[in-house]
Amino acid sequence: MRLQGKIAVITGGARGIGRAIAESYAKEGARVVVADLHLDEAKETAKAIGLDAVAVAVDVSKRSSIEDMARVIAEKVGSANILVNGAAIFNMAPLSEISEEHFDEQFDVNVRGLLFTTQAIAAQMVAAGKGGKIINFSSQAGRRGEARVAVYCATKAAVISLTQSMAHELIRQRINVNAIAPGVIDTPMWDQVDALFAKYENRPPGEKKRLVGEAVPFGRMGVPQDIVGAAVFLASTDSDYIVGQTLNVDGGNWMS
Numbered sequence: 001m002r003l004q005g006k007i008a009v010i011t012g013g014a015r016g017i018g019r020a021i022a023e024s025y026a027k028e029g030a031r032v033v034v035a036d037l038h039l040d041e042a043k044e045t046a047k048a049i050g051l052d053a054v055a056v057a058v059d060v061s062k063r064s065s066i067e068d069m070a071r072v073i074a075e076k077v078g079s080a081n082i083l084v085n086g087a088a089i090f091n092m093a094p095l096s097e098i099s100e101e102h103f104d105e106q107f108d109v110n111v112r113g114l115l116f117t118t119q120a121i122a123a124q125m126v127a128a129g130k131g132g133k134i135i136n137f138s139s140q141a142g143r144r145g146e147a148r149v150a151v152y153c154a155t156k157a158a159v160i161s162l163t164q165s166m167a168h169e170l171i172r173q174r175i176n177v178n179a180i181a182p183g184v185i186d187t188p189m190w191d192q193v194d195a196l197f198a199k200y201e202n203r204p205p206g207e208k209k210r211l212v213g214e215a216v217p218f219g220r221m222g223v224p225q226d227i228v229g230a231a232v233f234l235a236s237t238d239s240d241y242i243v244g245q246t247l248n249v250d251g252g253n254w255m256s
Helices: 016-027 039-049 063-076 100-128 150-173 188-201 207-215 225-235
Strands: 007-011 031-036 054-057 082-085 132-137 175-182 246-249
Touching (some): 007 100, 016 225, 039 054, 054 063, 082 225, 100 132, 100 150, 132 225
Parallel strands (some): 031 054, 082 132, 175 246
16 A cells, blocks of 8 residues: 555545545555535545544635644644645636636635645644655646636646745655646536536536537546546655656646
């Protein structure tokens, strides 16, 4: 088991990609902390995983909540070896309809939350002196702009940049920072995405989801399990010499 004895913190870990990663890390021997805004769902996920998995509430848009989470983890579980910054939100609107609230909500979770969660957990890693692995979640949307998705694309581009800057600073402490950029993944979030595209592109529900799936070179939308291999690899010693990279896991949607 590649993560035997490790402690892994996963924000947004209650469902979707986060849950799939939490389950896979547990199978690889890690003790998992499921950190999520929705504590009841986090508890259900932790219970399903077993193996001393722990659920912790966190609202990554609030720095005080992040600090509370980090303190609880240190007291109940110990110093984290692995951090997955999976918490994120999506919204879209034409340029003319973007509001300050629309902008702030996405940047507060997708960028600000990622930054200060990393700051809090990386401090524990540095203090422990045993190195660590940090995996940020960007998106294919961070690789290119998309009509009506300006703010979300900007947040995910910022994640790529933050990953590189964090990696430069933390690798001296033997903390590897990398990112994963998924493509279109069939999660509960995509039902929200599909509904918004239906609204703004005057499509019937489900059509956008079908079309984007058909457009993937691999031939289908991804599922959370498609992300697991990359997440385990980047958390393991197999990736020790990989620093500041963003790995596309998207069925060929963005080739670089």
